[in-house]
Amino acid sequence: MIVITNPSSIANEISIIDSLFEEGLSLLHIRKPDFSELEMALFIHQIKLRFRANLVLHSHHELAQDFGINRIHFPEKQRKEVFEIARENKIISTSVHSIETFNALHPNFEYAFLSPVFKSISKENYESETDFFEALKSRINFKTKLIALGGMASENIQKALENGFDDIALLGAVWNHQNPVNQFKLCQKIAHTYFL
Incomplete structure (x- = not known):
């Protein structure tokens, strides 16, 4: 299961991030579009060293080398830059x-977020007109994992996984909740139950 940081700062964010990892979070995508390079470096520096291998950078990719981060995410607009980075043996997502x-993606991508699967929790009035469960029937790319993003919460995780997504990513369900760690644990339990 993947968690994406809230774009803006959250109270006790680093402490929550460390707790999420302690509870078994596999990957944290650091998506802070307004951060300068220095702000990003300071943010990463606060996360416990042993979790660095589980971090994915959405921006300021040049910091990956300095912090020993091996995972880079490319938003749709930046995919052209990918193959320069791919030569540096980074694990890439988009x-x-x-x-x-998704079907046309280069097989170098380990996984891709497809969104919004459901009405977004974190972005107001953000939902797709496409029925992604119907669209998934035409999936031909099985080299890249397909991750459900957008409106993912405890009540719809099972539906996403049953309908062909390989995994899920959480954003609003965690960061908009009064107890982000407990909410993550609930979602994780539902996903693990499906994979058993």
Whole structure:
């Protein structure tokens, strides 16, 4: 299961991040679009060293080398830069908004977020007109894992996994909750139950 940081700062964010990892979070995508390079470096520096291998950078990719981070995410607009980075033996991921784009991805991508699967929790009035469960029937790319993003919460995780997604990513369900760690644990339990 993947968690994406809230774009803006959250109270006790680093402490929550460390707790999420302690509870078994596999990957944390650091998506802070307004951070300067220095702010990003300071943010990463606060996360416990033993969790660095579980971090994925959405921006300021040049910091990956300095911090021993081996995972880079490319938003849709930046995919052209990918193959320069791929030569540096980084694990790469990206974001897509249609199954056609997903099917056409280069096999170097380990996984891709497809969104929004459900009505977004973190972005107001953000939902897709596409029925992604219907669209998934035309999936032909099985080299890249397909991750459900957008509106993912405890009540719909099972539906996403049953309908062909390989995994899920959480954002609003965690960060908009009064107890982010407990909410993560609930979602994790549901996902683990499905995979058993």
